[in-house]
Amino acid sequence: MSLIKDILEGGGGRFGAAVEHFRSEAAKLRTGRAHPSLVEDLLVDYYGTKTPVKQLASVSVPESRTILIQPWDISGLQAVADAIRVSDLGLNPADDGRVIRLSLPALTEDRRKELVRTLNARMEDARVSIRTTREELWKEIQQYEKEGLIGEDEKFSGKDELQKEVDRFNAELESVRRKKEEEIMTV
Secondary structure: HHHHHHHHHHHHHHHHHHHHHHHHHHHOOOOOOOOOOOOOOOEEOOOOOOEEEOOOOOEEEOOOOEEEEOOOHHHHHHHHHHHHHHOOOOOOOOEEOOOOOEEEOOOOOOHHHHHHHHHHHHHHHHHHHHHHHHHHHHHHHHHHOOOOOOOHHHHHHHHHHHHHHHHHHHHHHHHHHHHHHHHHOOO
C-alpha cells in the first residue's frame, strides 16, 4: 500500500496545481469591483519584451471601481495604456502623464451571465486536468499490479483512494466556482 500512497501523494500535488490554476484564473474575472489582479499579469510590450504590468508599475485600488497604475518608469506609461486597450478587459485607460486610471463600469446582467459562462468553462478545463491526472495515476497503479509489485486487492483499494482524492479536489473546485459566481452575480 505504500506504493499506492506514494502515487497518490505525487498526484495530489498535480490535483492541487489544477485547483490553484483555476483559482488564479477565476480571480482575473471582473466582478464589478476593482482588484489589482485584473491587470497585474497583463503583458506589456516594454522595449521589445513582454513584461507583466506588476513588474513595471505599482497597481492600487483607491476606490471600489477604480484601479490606479503608476509606472516606475514614465516612458512605459503609453505601453501599459496600449496593452490595456488591446486586452479583452473592455476598459479604456485614462492617463494624466504620470498615472493610469481605469474606471470599471457597473456590469450589465448579460455581461454577468457571460462572465459566469466563462467561469464555468475555466472550471471545466480544471476538471479535465484532474480527470487526465486521475487516468495517468490509474495506469500507473495498473502497471504496478502487472509487474507484481502490488496485488489485485491493493489495485482496487488504490483506485478507491484515488477516486476519493479526485472527489475532494472537485469539491474544492466547486467551492471556488460557487464563491466566484456569487461575487459576479452580486449587484
